[in-house]
Amino acid sequence: MRELDYVRASDVEEAVALVSGDPDARYLGGGTNLVDHLKLGIARPARLVDVGRLGLDGVEEQDGPDGRVLHVGANVRNSDLAAHPVVRSAFPVLSRALLSGASGQLRHQASTGGNLLQRTRCVYFQDVTTPCNKREPGSGCSAVGGYGRQDAVLGASEHCVATHPSDMAVAMAALDAVVVVRGRQGERRVPVRELHRLPGDRPDLDTTLEHGDLVTGVELPFTDAARCSTYLKVRDRASYAFALVSVAAALELDGDVVRDVRIAWGGVAHKPWRATAAEEALTGRAVDEDAVRAAVDAELAAARTTDQTAYKLPMLRGATTRTLLRLAGKDPS
Amino acid sequence: MGEGVRRAASGYGVRMDTTIELTVDGHRRQLTVDTRTTLLDALRERLAVTSPKKGCDHGQCGSCTVLLDGRRHLTCLALAVAFDGSEVVTAEGLAADDALHHVQEAFLEHDGYQCGYCTPGQVCSAVGVLDEAKQGHPSHVTEDLEADVELTDDEIRERMSGNLCRCGAYPGILAAVKEAAGA
Numbered sequence: 064m065r066e067l068d069y070v071r072a073s074d075v076e077e078a079v080a081l082v083s084g085d086p087d088a089r090y091l092g093g094g095t096n097l098v099d100h101l102k103l104g105i106a107r108p109a110r111l112v113d114v115g116r117l118g119l120d121g122v123e124e125q126d127g128p129d130g131r132v133l134h135v136g137a138n139v140r141n142s143d144l145a146a147h148p149v150v151r152s153a154f155p156v157l158s159r160a161l162l163s164g165a166s167g168q169l170r171h172q173a174s175t176g177g178n179l180l181q182r183t184r185c186v187y188f189q190d191v192t193t194p195c196n197k198r199e200p201g202s203g204c205s206a207v208g209g210y211g212r213q214d215a216v217l218g219a220s221e222h223c224v225a226t227h228p229s230d231m232a233v234a235m236a237a238l239d240a241v242v243v244v245r246g247r248q249g250e251r252r253v254p255v256r257e258l259h260r261l262p263g264d265r266p267d268l269d270t271t272l273e274h275g276d277l278v279t280g281v282e283l284p285f286t287d288a289a290r291c292s293t294y295l296k297v298r299d300r301a302s303y304a305f306a307l308v309s310v311a312a313a314l315e316l317d318g319d320v321v322r323d324v325r326i327a328w329g330g331v332a333h334k335p336w337r338a339t340a341a342e343e344a345l346t347g348r349a350v351d352e353d354a355v356r357a358a359v360d361a362e363l364a365a366a367r368t369t370d371q372t373a374y375k376l377p378m379l380r381g382a383t384t385r386t387l388l389r390l391a392g393k394d395p396s
Numbered sequence: 397m398g399e400g401v402r403r404a405a406s407g408y409g410v411r412m413d414t415t416i417e418l419t420v421d422g423h424r425r426q427l428t429v430d431t432r433t434t435l436l437d438a439l440r441e442r443l444a445v446t447s448p449k450k451g452c453d454h455g456q457c458g459s460c461t462v463l464l465d466g467r468r469h470l471t472c473l474a475l476a477v478a479f480d481g482s483e484v485v486t487a488e489g490l491a492a493d494d495a496l497h498h499v500q501e502a503f504l505e506h507d508g509y510q511c512g513y514c515t516p517g518q519v520c521s522a523v524g525v526l527d528e529a530k531q532g533h534p535s536h537v538t539e540d541l542e543a544d545v546e547l548t549d550d551e552i553r554e555r556m557s558g559n560l561c562r563c564g565a566y567p568g569i570l571a572a573v574k575e576a577a578g579a
Contacts, residue, residue: 064432066412066432067412067431067432068412068431069414069431069475069477069478071478091475091478094473094474094475094478095455095470095473098434098473098474098475099454099455099473101432102453102454103454111431111475113477113478115478142467142528142533145533145534146531146532146533146534148542151534151541151542152541152542155541158534158541159536159541162534162535162536162538163536165558166458166557166558166559167468167521167524167525167528167555167556167557167558168458168461168468168469168470168521168524168558169455169470169473169558171467171468171469171524172469172470172473172474301553301554301557302536302553302554302557303557303558
């Protein structure tokens, strides 16, 4: 590990000034991803600015510009957010997603902001002995033509096929969460769906943030659909594994007919994938197996698979159908 | 390498070595660490507190688990400097004088180990699990997110999933945690 300077920031302004003025500086939150990458030689900052004790650890109902929101501080730990009574009742998809991620120990350590900003990655990104365009731009992609069972099936490029591993971010994409960011120009709000980016020809960039931008919180809009929401994660082990595919869904019905539906997928792309084509196909229709499968197929028209990832498409059809039928109160057949 | 050289090399004029204070198993300990030192290495190599074990050193196995400021926490993915002022309780510190903690007793009673390497981490994690359940925290397998938590076999398996045992003593570990939970 490279020599490393450590500074504990005393407030948000100081933290932003320290990192934005120094290309070799990085924020340190819970450290579960960054410390691992320091050890592996993937991240090589010269200075860490610890933002773990800046406060930013409250969960509060607030009036936002577009209605009532639950404001979650960036330092709220994943375990505390999952167990928060308002999250459990008004945003169950978020509790479920958080609880399906990592382990009990890691959830105590990982922060809300850090979970969002963990690296999009594949096994080759983690292995510094192999070429990787994300780790070392221009060096090539070892995953294309290599081991690729976890790879993206939507929105990938010839330069990168890695998937974003967060469960929490998938739930937040379905909830239309808004990320509160403090940068050199002051505070701004970024819809979580615009926080992460597709790889294109710059897979080294996971997000649309500028260097020095600090996530200070996340706002979750209260909606009827959010109240009727859940998360289904499909993985190789029953616990403590990344998703092969996952489904975050929220549903508001008007009688039998869909008034509002949000569907986001994990494990399929470089970012949490909001399935807007599927949502449009379902809105105004009754939720039944044929309708959901047709909606999923509308979304998957753009999918590109290999022999190793082809299994993800039927898995998404099954998982999404099961999730929506359950939310609609119909037992999946 | 002297302090002056380090300052020049880092270009920040800030030291690489930092003095921190930890309370470890009830004892206040002060030590100077290189900023890159993990909490696990600080405990084991600097303070000779060896009950947290180094397994994978990448947050995958759970053998380095301690109770950090009252909650179960990995020490391998933690830089010691970030935990200045924290309280660490290791498996060793759970025992009061010569009396074992009731979770430790339960592991003995039910053979919750074979080689014993993962055991200190398993025990600390189990203490954390019992506390989280008491606070009503749900898990991935909890049917009703808003109901009281009952530590069934499935709940214990899920909540202990961050602690691997290569000897495969899981049935004994499960029985031990279940007994300690009073189930």
